[in-house]
Amino acid sequence: MINFAGGKVCRIETEEKDGFIVQPEKLKNAITDKTKMLILCNPSNPTGSLHLKKDLEKIAKIIEDKNIFVLVDEIYEKLIYDGHLFQSFPALSTKIKEKTILINGFSKSYAMTGWRLGYAAADEKIIMAMSKLQSHSTSNASTISQVAAIEALTGEQSFIKRMQNEFQSRRDFLLGQLEKITEQNIYKPLGAFYIFLNIKKYLGKNGINNSVDMASFLLDRHKIAVVPGLGFGLDGYIRISYSSKMEVLEKAVIKFADAFAELN
Numbered sequence: 001m002i003n004f005a006g007g008k009v010c011r012i013e014t015e016e017k018d019g020f021i022v023q024p025e026k027l028k029n030a031i032t033d034k035t036k037m038l039i040l041c042n043p044s045n046p047t048g049s050l051h052l053k054k055d056l057e058k059i060a061k062i063i064e065d066k067n068i069f070v071l072v073d074e075i076y077e078k079l080i081y082d083g084h085l086f087q088s089f090p091a092l093s094t095k096i097k098e099k100t101i102l103i104n105g106f107s108k109s110y111a112m113t114g115w116r117l118g119y120a121a122a123d124e125k126i127i128m129a130m131s132k133l134q135s136h137s138t139s140n141a142s143t144i145s146q147v148a149a150i151e152a153l154t155g156e157q158s159f160i161k162r163m164q165n166e167f168q169s170r171r172d173f174l175l176g177q178l179e180k181i182t183e184q185n186i187y188k189p190l191g192a193f194y195i196f197l198n199i200k201k202y203l204g205k206n207g208i209n210n211s212v213d214m215a216s217f218l219l220d221r222h223k224i225a226v227v228p229g230l231g232f233g234l235d236g237y238i239r240i241s242y243s244s245k246m247e248v249l250e251k252a253v254i255k256f257a258d259a260f261a262e263l264n
Helices: 024-030 053-063 094-098 124-134 143-154 158-182 211-222 246-263
Strands: 037-041 069-073 100-105 118-121 194-198 237-241
Touching (some): 024 053, 094 100, 158 246
Parallel strands (some): 037 069
Antiparallel strands (some): 100 118
């Protein structure tokens, strides 16, 4: 979308050793007089990383006096684990709020994937400009989806905590099993429902030279569907979702064990 609009993407690499958190120095070094916007996904897809308040404050300190907007995607805001608290970026300060475009939706926390509805919150002038473009590029959200969204936001919310606990149990189970199978420590995600598995030790084996090869190997030979890290900018990883039921994950673990045993 950025390329289509005539912009240029400047990636800020994050690393597993830092919990895939944007490091202030890297952010500073990436900013030039041509920088227009920082895009931040928190919690993150694909890593499940979570920028805590202290992390966001460091980013805000760098951004607040610069002529830069922040587009923050907080669609996984309710899927946070281990007792951590979610901090919404625009709530940090009035200055930050004025330059933040917040986007969110219903497909994750409310499991409304098929309803195809999201929303944005920003300064009125920005929203008006966005509306002009949107009205000529996509169809409008259906009335049914909008009514369902209102119920999701204003209705009884206890199921979110139940699902949060369920996702945490699934994460802990799958993470523990994968660490045994791969015999390595794996980054423990604090949000979303993904494990970003480091596969660098397996590259060069059985004709697997990158994450796309690994995804193909797992799918073709062991019927496991994962997403290559290459599409997210980190080729030595694959993204594994634990959004499925525990019974499915238990079957998946057996398949993973067979797959990695073959590679070892």
